[in-house]
Amino acid sequence: MKMDPQTGSLEGIGHERRKADMRVLVMTAVPAERDAVLRGLRGDRRFDVLAGGVGAAAAAASTARALAVGQYDLVVSAGIGGGFTGRAEVGSLVVANEIIAADLGAETPDGFLSVDELGFGSARIQVPAEWAARVTEALREAGLPVSTGPVLTVTTVTGTAETARTLGVRVPGAAAEAMEGYGVAVAARQCGLPVLEVRAISNPVGPRDRASWRIAEALNALEAASSVFLEVLR
Numbered sequence: 001m002k003m004d005p006q007t008g009s010l011e012g013i014g015h016e017r018r019k020a021d022m023r024v025l026v027m028t029a030v031p032a033e034r035d036a037v038l039r040g041l042r043g044d045r046r047f048d049v050l051a052g053g054v055g056a057a058a059a060a061a062s063t064a065r066a067l068a069v070g071q072y073d074l075v076v077s078a079g080i081g082g083g084f085t086g087r088a089e090v091g092s093l094v095v096a097n098e099i100i101a102a103d104l105g106a107e108t109p110d111g112f113l114s115v116d117e118l119g120f121g122s123a124r125i126q127v128p129a130e131w132a133a134r135v136t137e138a139l140r141e142a143g144l145p146v147s148t149g150p151v152l153t154v155t156t157v158t159g160t161a162e163t164a165r166t167l168g169v170r171v172p173g174a175a176a177e178a179m180e181g182y183g184v185a186v187a188a189r190q191c192g193l194p195v196l197e198v199r200a201i202s203n204p205v206g207p208r209d210r211a212s213w214r215i216a217e218a219l220n221a222l223e224a225a226s227s228v229f230l231e232v233l234r
């Protein structure tokens with residue numbers, strides 16, 4: 001099946017054909033996330049779900065390897081993540097409208113310069129608006145708390161209020177942070193495929209308190225979201 005990787009447009013493709021043909025690669029970081037997604041997908045053969053490792057480099061390499069051997073129409077980065085206070089609460093879901101490598105750039109005495117500003121490509125990858133809207137709406141209709149916004153990919157989990165503030169200023173409207181989305185998205189883009197990122201929020205972005213992370217709750221939300229993928233990613 002052919003799809004415009006920028007817009008994700010499926011125009012001209014009949015519903016029945018889409019249903020039959022769509023193949024989706026879901027990339028998580030760790031096995032616990034992969035297993036939550038697999039539970040939600042209930043063995044549907046249109047989806048392959050892999051745990052590609054923590055961080056953008058492992059995610060990009062694992063995604064590229066999977067895309068080299070399989071035929072897919074859509075790539076999804078999925079897992080748990082940190083939520084920006086006031087944008088995404090613990091236990092809720094975030095669907096990315098943009099995937100941003102938030103610390104890819106250069107520090108200067110006058111502040112951070114992104115790779116875009118440095119003239120070395122882009123730290124931002126757009127999610128096709130049609131897909132982001134469709135998935136957000138379906139999750140909401142399923143009764144799951146969900147928001148849409150930029151999801152940041154960071155190399156270091158934020159551990160202070162100051163860094164949380166800095167990131168929020170760097171990317172106005174930032175909804176969540178995680179560590180893999182940009183890597184998955186770069187691999188997908190190089191193969192001409194559209195990408196989505198969905199995060200289940202396990203912790204607030206801010207002062208580190210690992211003991212308070214609600215991982216089980218987030219994995220349950222990820223499982224519930226994945227069961228919605230069955231209906232909407234077709």
Ligand SMILES: O=C(O)c1cccc(C(=O)CC[C@H]2O[C@@H](n3cnc4c(=O)[nH]cnc43)[C@H](O)[C@@H]2O)c1
Nearest residue numbers: 029030032033054080081082157158177178179180
């Ligand atoms: O300990 C466990 O049982 C467990 C189960 C599932 C996942 C984990 C992880 O620690 C996954 C690491 C993964 O989580 C993302 N993440 C979560 N919160 C944040 C955050 O605040 N900032 C950045 N990344 C976050 C990240 O994508 C990691 O790959 C443990």
